[in-house]
Amino acid sequence: MTIAAAxxxxxxxxxxxxxxxxxxxxxxxxxxxxxxxxxxxxKRERFFTDTENVYCVGKLASGVDDLTVSAVLRxxxxxxxxxxxxxxxxxYLGVKDQAPGKGxxxxxxxxxxxxxxxxxxxxxxxxxxxxxxxxxxxxLPFEIAFPDCPEAPIVTGAACAxxxxxxxxxxxxxxxxxxxxxxxxxxxx
Numbered sequence: 001m002t003i004a005a006a007x008x009x010x011x012x013x014x015x016x017x018x019x020x021x022x023x024x025x026x027x028x029x030x031x032x033x034x035x036x037x038x039x040x041x042x043k044r045e046r047f048f049t050d051t052e053n054v055y056c057v058g059k060l061a062s063g064v065d066d067l068t069v070s071a072v073l074r075x076x077x078x079x080x081x082x083x084x085x086x087x088x089x090x091x092y093l094g095v096k097d098q099a100p101g102k103g104x105x106x107x108x109x110x111x112x113x114x115x116x117x118x119x120x121x122x123x124x125x126x127x128x129x130x131x132x133x134x135x136x137x138x139x140l141p142f143e144i145a146f147p148d149c150p151e152a153p154i155v156t157g158a159a160c161a162x163x164x165x166x167x168x169x170x171x172x173x174x175x176x177x178x179x180x181x182x183x184x185x186x187x188x189x
Contacts, residue, residue, distance in 0.1 A: 026063030056128035071110035
């Protein structure tokens with residue numbers, strides 16, 4: 001083999017090695033965000049304890065059929081329900097997986113679930129980590145805050161604990177003023 005042929009073979013081998021190295025990453029997120037809906041049309045970074053649904057959404061392309069997309073939920077701060085003061089925490093709250101398959105325009109969405117649909121979301125600061133095959137690719141910080149007053153009509157005896165801060169005063173559905181008592185229910189006059 002001549003020296004020129006040896007150099008040509010080496011260049012082809014190095015070019016092939018470079019292509020192989022870049023071809024390994026065949027999936028990735030184009031966009032990721034938190035939203036009120038699974039399609040991601042109503043993007044938010046701040047939610048409230050009485051929000052109906054909270055979704056972690058990712059838009060991605062995948063060149064492989066066996067891709068696993070995971071969402072890991074972590075709490076960084078929780079708000080005290082009596083004072084609203086932040087309490088620093090480092091809690092792992094859960095993980096969900098999806099296998100969306102191969103495609104150029106894939107949307108994955110993960111609903112943050114509550115034990116009961118009529119319970120409030122916990123108030124605090126959180127992060128949704130989106131992973132591809134176990135590797136964190138996106139970190140989405142978001143907050144769930146106590147509203148000044150809830151969206152739902154307020155009546156005497158209805159639960160307020162966790163929805164608003166203890167002692168909150170709001171207009172009632174059938175009265176002028178209601179307050180969230182120490183017992184966790186609305187007292188209206």
